[in-house]
Amino acid sequence: MQSDITFPIQAVRRITAFAGMLVAMEAISPEIDVMAPRTNPNVQPFFDKDTNTFTYVVYDHAGGAAAIVDPVLDFDAPAARTATRAADAVLAFVREHALRVEWILETHAHADHLSAGGYLRDALGARLGIGRGIVGVQRHFKALFGLGDQFVADGRQFDHLFDDGERFGVGALDARVLATPGHTADSLTYVIGDAAFIGDTLFAPDVGTARCDFPGGDAATLHDSIRAILALPEHTRLFLCHDYPPGTRGPQAQTTIAAQAADNIHVGGDATAADFARMRQARDATLAVPRLLLPALQVNIRGGRLPEADADGHRYLRIPLDRIGRG
């Protein structure tokens, strides 16, 4: 089986493989790696089974610089209880490998899971970044949740708002931003060396593509974004934000441009933009509202932070009645 993940040469690990995905079980000797700067980063995926979300740690070498993409905050919805188990597993990996985390990167304001971006930012002293389109998303959901003047919808909850085409660094790794709207208006792809973190655009070839029925979503726009991703250099490794695997396989973090162009059930082969938009609109009309949409958006537009406590010292989320979904 081919590895989805590249490791520093000197790192010694035990590895367990299951159906298309490799999971690092243990870093037996987290040595400091003094390799020359890399253009092909190491990418460590973490899969959150509760929300089918991948979080990634992207790093040049052990002891070097890193970015964390799309971290998850656990949320037990019936109890409205948050926890940091998923984020703490990421923190443990970062510490084991002596990584200096420079960035926490959100591909978009997620509607299906709460972000641990604020928690990890504060724990690691990293900068929290998202696309500039978050401002429009904040405006929309500020009105939906009736947030009032204490919530300012100008992106200030994040350390940096990325623009299309912007370049930045993660240690010695070159990183670049590609705006890939369609699922949401703020959706970005981060291209770090030869690894592209494509957010909710393409899913695995046998699953297809992201829904386009959220505010600011648009199927024709997503189709253009997918074309832009498929036009990246052909060796680019594509890392998914979610996988919704059929029962016959385990979760898959990574795909290739060739596999997507040939086999993606929504955009592969000869499918035209018009075919895609028709299919996407028909499918979206059948999809349920994501289970965690209401808590997720309230936390995620705040940069992955919970609302301030009320006068009684407790934090509350708001639930707008009869505003979303189909009647």
Ligand SMILES: N[C@@H](CCC(=O)N[C@@H](CS)C(=O)NCC(=O)O)C(=O)O
């Ligand atoms: N059942 C999941 C659905 C989550 C969902 O809607 N995921 C979005 C990405 S945020 C999507 O594009 N899903 C594609 C689909 O279900 O076809 C939930 O309730 O959380």
Ligand SMILES: [Fe+2]
């Ligand atoms: Fe999403």
